[in-house]
Amino acid sequence: QLQSTRRSGNYKPTLWDFERIQSLNSVYTEEKYTTRASELVVQVKKLLLLESNWFLQLELIDDLQKLGVSYRFNHEINQILNRIYLEQKYCNNSERDLYSTALAFRLLRQHGLKVSQDVFDFFKNDEGEFEPNLGDNTKGLLQLYEASFLLTEGEMSLEQARVFSTNLLQKKLDDGIMDEYLSSLVRRSLELPLHWSVQRPNSRWLIDAYTNRSDVNPILIELAKLDFNIVQASYHEELKEVSRWWKETELAEKLPFARDRVVENYIWNVGLLFQPQYGYPRIMTTKLFILITVIDDVFDVYGTLEETELFKKAILSWDVEVLDQLPNYMQICYMALDSFINEMAYHVLKEQGVLIIQDLRKFWADLCVAYAKEAEWYHTGHKPTMEEYIDVAWISISAHLILAHVFFLITNPIGKEAAESLRNYDDIIRNSAMILRLADDLGTSSYEMQRGDVPKAVECYMNEMGASVEEAREHVKCMIREAWMKTSAERFKESPFSKDFIRSAADLGRHAQYMYQHGDGHGIRNPQMEERISTLIFQPID
Numbered sequence: 001q002l003q004s005t006r007r008s009g010n011y012k013p014t015l016w017d018f019e020r021i022q023s024l025n026s027v028y029t030e031e032k033y034t035t036r037a038s039e040l041v042v043q044v045k046k047l048l049l050l051e052s053n054w055f056l057q058l059e060l061i062d063d064l065q066k067l068g069v070s071y072r073f074n075h076e077i078n079q080i081l082n083r084i085y086l087e088q089k090y091c092n093n094s095e096r097d098l099y100s101t102a103l104a105f106r107l108l109r110q111h112g113l114k115v116s117q118d119v120f121d122f123f124k125n126d127e128g129e130f131e132p133n134l135g136d137n138t139k140g141l142l143q144l145y146e147a148s149f150l151l152t153e154g155e156m157s158l159e160q161a162r163v164f165s166t167n168l169l170q171k172k173l174d175d176g177i178m179d180e181y182l183s184s185l186v187r188r189s190l191e192l193p194l195h196w197s198v199q200r201p202n203s204r205w206l207i208d209a210y211t212n213r214s215d216v217n218p219i220l221i222e223l224a225k226l227d228f229n230i231v232q233a234s235y236h237e238e239l240k241e242v243s244r245w246w247k248e249t250e251l252a253e254k255l256p257f258a259r260d261r262v263v264e265n266y267i268w269n270v271g272l273l274f275q276p277q278y279g280y281p282r283i284m285t286t287k288l289f290i291l292i293t294v295i296d297d298v299f300d301v302y303g304t305l306e307e308t309e310l311f312k313k314a315i316l317s318w319d320v321e322v323l324d325q326l327p328n329y330m331q332i333c334y335m336a337l338d339s340f341i342n343e344m345a346y347h348v349l350k351e352q353g354v355l356i357i358q359d360l361r362k363f364w365a366d367l368c369v370a371y372a373k374e375a376e377w378y379h380t381g382h383k384p385t386m387e388e389y390i391d392v393a394w395i396s397i398s399a400h401l402i403l404a405h406v407f408f409l410i411t412n413p414i415g416k417e418a419a420e421s422l423r424n425y426d427d428i429i430r431n432s433a434m435i436l437r438l439a440d441d442l443g444t445s446s447y448e449m450q451r452g453d454v455p456k457a458v459e460c461y462m463n464e465m466g467a468s469v470e471e472a473r474e475h476v477k478c479m480i481r482e483a484w485m486k487t488s489a490e491r492f493k494e495s496p497f498s499k500d501f502i503r504s505a506a507d508l509g510r511h512a513q514y515m516y517q518h519g520d521g522h523g524i525r526n527p528q529m530e531e532r533i534s535t536l537i538f539q540p541i542d
């Protein structure tokens, strides 16, 4: 039964239109603020290096990361973590406690230093169970919980730690015995642990939370607020440029069925490429996200089966003859895409001397083949098994294309081995795609089923196993945990990719979990995402 009428995503107009974006301005572009920030950085460096207690140094590093300013101290943090790893101070029994052991474990593993899970055996009884009285120390328990998410496949002790700490923390929340500050941290981490939280977007909330803490260092808070506002001012300029580009394409008018989401698409890149020096990369990857969003809606919402087949053929062949046969709205789409590919390839050729047009076209072709397969399944009523679906959907979520652009924009020089690994969709890309896909399905599939779309991971599991939606969602969350175990393991392997790229691949998955935490934060507005976006982009911290 071919669908004759066109579907609609019922997407509301954008909340922040062209005029609103162009009117953005901030006082934090003034010299005096950057000067003050530099003074504070010098003071914090002294704090870091003069701190003789290894454990307090780790706490300071953890605070800097949570406050979103650790990027200013990479050199000092590398030195400190490498020394603590070599000296293994977290192992000698005299000063060992759960809080410092778990904190060291998490920070060192996140840094690529594989501390053994055996460090936690010290806190178990003869039966190999964690001592129940560990629960008396909530801060230590929370650190054990956060550390347990660094587990890789087969590390049963960390899985045991996750279950043990989750149950006890949940119980403490239900009993309401913690102070407001600690219970707000526990509540937030039980929903999304630190290891799965994208740093920059979450720093806004953590800066506010730290301000309410009694024992916080005022220098840290002043620097965190100042840095946040200075970086936010640079976001404004990037967003204005993307908004001008989007207006010139006139795609919002020509393809009114598609999501008009300039700010939401930009936010993805605040999570994915948070370092302030990546301004131009963020502008380019935001244009990419916007085009992917529009073309995804062409296939998922508006295009008939025949039209989507034709568009796929045009993208596979890049042949003007085929372009001629496309309906007008698809010709516009194709031409916007073609000029973006040329803009991207021109930049890389100019900056790096490498011609990447064929690579980009292949990544787009793989995406459209996957899109067309899903469209065919929808229009013919085919219900794929989970395996069949994942085989196509880890590509249709477009992570391979997004990370290819990140790679070409931040990797200099572009090494042959790394470029080859990129073309072969290295595990780092596949793991990132799995987290993005599964988090996206958890957040969007109920809306997608309402308007009509191919069954997603949740629905495939329900169809195949006769499961309830709750069971299916739990299963998908378990699949996300598995993808995270693989992602965490990649951190310890030799890789041709740079640290920043490996970080971005994991941050793409993290940002998806941030974007879809309260439903579809990208397409269908929800109050939580509106609040997050306005505090991240539109409101400086006072």
Ligand SMILES: CC1(C)[C@@H]2CC[C@@]1(C)[C@@H](OP(=O)([O-])OP(=O)([O-])[O-])C2
Pocket: 289, 292, 293, 296, 300, 396, 397, 398, 440, 441, 444, 522
């Ligand atoms: C950038 C993206 C991750 C990619 C394009 C827009 C997205 C937010 C998401 O949109 P969605 O319609 O949910 O994707 P899919 O479910 O149709 O693959 C897929």
Ligand SMILES: [Mg+2]
Pocket: 013, 252, 255, 256, 257, 258, 259, 260
């Ligand atoms: Mg529109």
Ligand SMILES: [Mg+2]
Pocket: 296, 297, 300
């Ligand atoms: Mg879609």
Ligand SMILES: [Mg+2]
Pocket: 296, 299, 300, 396
């Ligand atoms: Mg789609």
Ligand SMILES: [Mg+2]
Pocket: 426, 427, 428, 493, 494, 495
């Ligand atoms: Mg590998």
Ligand SMILES: [Mg+2]
Pocket: 440, 441, 444, 445, 448
């Ligand atoms: Mg979706």
